[in-house]
Amino acid sequence: MKILIVGGGGREHALCWKIVQDKRRPELYCAPGNAGTAELGVNLNIAAEDLDALAAWARREKPELTVIGPEAPLCAGLTDRLQTEGLRVFGPSRAAAQLEGSKVFAKSVLLAAGVPTAQAQTFTDAEQALAYVRAAASPLVIKADGLAAGKGVLICSTQREAEEAVREVMVRQAFGTAGRQILVEEFLEGEEVSMLAFVDGRRAVLLPSAQDHKRALDDDQGPNTGGMGAYSPAPMETGKFRQMILEKIFNPTLAELNRRGITYQGVLYAGLMVTASGPKVLEFNCRFGDPETQAVLPRLAGDLLPILEACINKNLLPEQVACRPAACVCVVMAAGGYPGQYRKGDVISGLKEATALDGTIVFQAGTKLDGERVVTSGGRVLGVTALGPTLAQSAEKAYRAVERIAFANAHFRRDIAAKGMKRKPQMKSAG
Numbered sequence: 001m002k003i004l005i006v007g008g009g010g011r012e013h014a015l016c017w018k019i020v021q022d023k024r025r026p027e028l029y030c031a032p033g034n035a036g037t038a039e040l041g042v043n044l045n046i047a048a049e050d051l052d053a054l055a056a057w058a059r060r061e062k063p064e065l066t067v068i069g070p071e072a073p074l075c076a077g078l079t080d081r082l083q084t085e086g087l088r089v090f091g092p093s094r095a096a097a098q099l100e101g102s103k104v105f106a107k108s109v110l111l112a113a114g115v116p117t118a119q120a121q122t123f124t125d126a127e128q129a130l131a132y133v134r135a136a137a138s139p140l141v142i143k144a145d146g147l148a149a150g151k152g153v154l155i156c157s158t159q160r161e162a163e164e165a166v167r168e169v170m171v172r173q174a175f176g177t178a179g180r181q182i183l184v185e186e187f188l189e190g191e192e193v194s195m196l197a198f199v200d201g202r203r204a205v206l207l208p209s210a211q212d213h214k215r216a217l218d219d220d221q222g223p224n225t226g227g228m229g230a231y232s233p234a235p236m237e238t239g240k241f242r243q244m245i246l247e248k249i250f251n252p253t254l255a256e257l258n259r260r261g262i263t264y265q266g267v268l269y270a271g272l273m274v275t276a277s278g279p280k281v282l283e284f285n286c287r288f289g290d291p292e293t294q295a296v297l298p299r300l301a302g303d304l305l306p307i308l309e310a311c312i313n314k315n316l317l318p319e320q321v322a323c324r325p326a327a328c329v330c331v332v333m334a335a336g337g338y339p340g341q342y343r344k345g346d347v348i349s350g351l352k353e354a355t356a357l358d359g360t361i362v363f364q365a366g367t368k369l370d371g372e373r374v375v376t377s378g379g380r381v382l383g384v385t386a387l388g389p390t391l392a393q394s395a396e397k398a399y400r401a402v403e404r405i406a407f408a409n410a411h412f413r414r415d416i417a418a419k420g421m422k423r424k425p426q427m428k429s430a431g
């Protein structure tokens with residue numbers, strides 16, 4: 001069975017790692033992949049955003065399944081394009097991917113569906129937005145409507161910062177056309193949690209919860225990043241919590257999409273803030289999270305491939321998403337300087353030694369092969385992941401593996417999963 005995986009980060013290595021374990025012994029192709037995916041399949045020299053080249057390859061090679069990792073090709077309509085060729089694709093259509101591709105669209109769906117979310121106003125005119133933020137109470141959150149590589153959300157603690165953010169996004173167009181429209185949103189306080197669900201067009205089935213660590217430094221200090229680590233389960237996850245999230249967030253959102261003639265098939269990721277008055281949606285992503293996927297997929301008890309196929313065939317069953325009663329912790333090792341300027345091409349040592357440790361998986365992200373050697377080639381380099389009976393034991397294992405790995409100026413947080421351990425020392429949720 002020939003499978004194309006689009007993307008080249010830690011998420012895609014985790015997807016390949018899980019899929020390759022399927023009894024059908026799939027043959028994997030990854031575009032563009034990294035040094036980790038090269039061990040499990042064939043890397044193609046095609047960028048994830050190059051829709052023409054991806055479509056040409058797929059037309060020629062006819063993969064039985066294509067799994068799309070990142071948001072850019074999903075929002076650009078890669079699923080629709082491959083489906084037109086008669087191919088089977090895991091990932092939402094362009095229309096459904098607007099839930100991530102347009103924050104204004106997502107907000108209108110949330111409001112129409114009655115799903116709890118931050119209050120927000122939409123602006124297409126900078127002067128009107130400026131007048132609004134001058135009259136509004138701080139803090140405020142300014143969000144560019146479109147995709148901005150995770151940088152389009154600006155938290156503003158003062159009115160002056162909010163005005164500056166509006167100018168940056170709408171006048172100076174820091175995120176290009178993504179900032180033609182903005183949302184000015186109420187600031188929510190609480191604990192964040194990522195809830196991902198498989199969706200087959202009719203039904204959503206939740207994956208185990210996860211918590212990301214977005215800031216670069218310990219104790220949630222420093223600049224925002226793509227994610228410095230994740231763990232699963234998150235401390236707020238209980239059976240009741242999961243049921244509430246399905247009933248109050250996923251089901252009404254999918255019903256509202258259906259009402260608009262949009263069928264969602266793929267992974268739907270809800271970024272939630274658990275506030276004093278309950279969970280509220282901060283954002284939707286139309287794909288697996290990175291690094292949440294690295295912390296969640298190892299907990300999946302069965303094969304992934306049948307789930308992906310069931311999402312396409314509209315016959316997903318909750319039993320297919322059964323989880324191991326284990327905890328999982330993923331520590332991201334990044335290049336020094338990330339999320340700012342960083343070096344590439346540094347040799348990574350200790351990968352074999354770390355992987356040999358029991359219950360440990362090293363997911364590669366910004367890596368590539370240089371002859372026989374694995375070298376750094378991106379900001380987030382590795383996702384060092386461990387499974388164990390408790391979060392504390394998993395974290396200890398993951399950090400033991402981190403110690404075996406070295407590359408110049410490697411930098412990582414030392415408190416991944418610490419919040420989860422503080423809240424509940426014995427996490428044994430079955431997910």
Ligand code: AMP
Pocket residue numbers: 118141150153155185186187188189192214271282283
């Ligand atoms: P988003 O891309 O919408 O998830 O935003 C990125 C990050 O900004 C989120 O993970 C939150 O940490 C933060 N954020 C977004 N919206 C809000 C909000 N309304 N209140 C507080 N924090 C927010």
Ligand code: GLY
Pocket residue numbers: 212226227285288289290291292
């Ligand atoms: N971990 C955040 C994201 O995947 O967008």
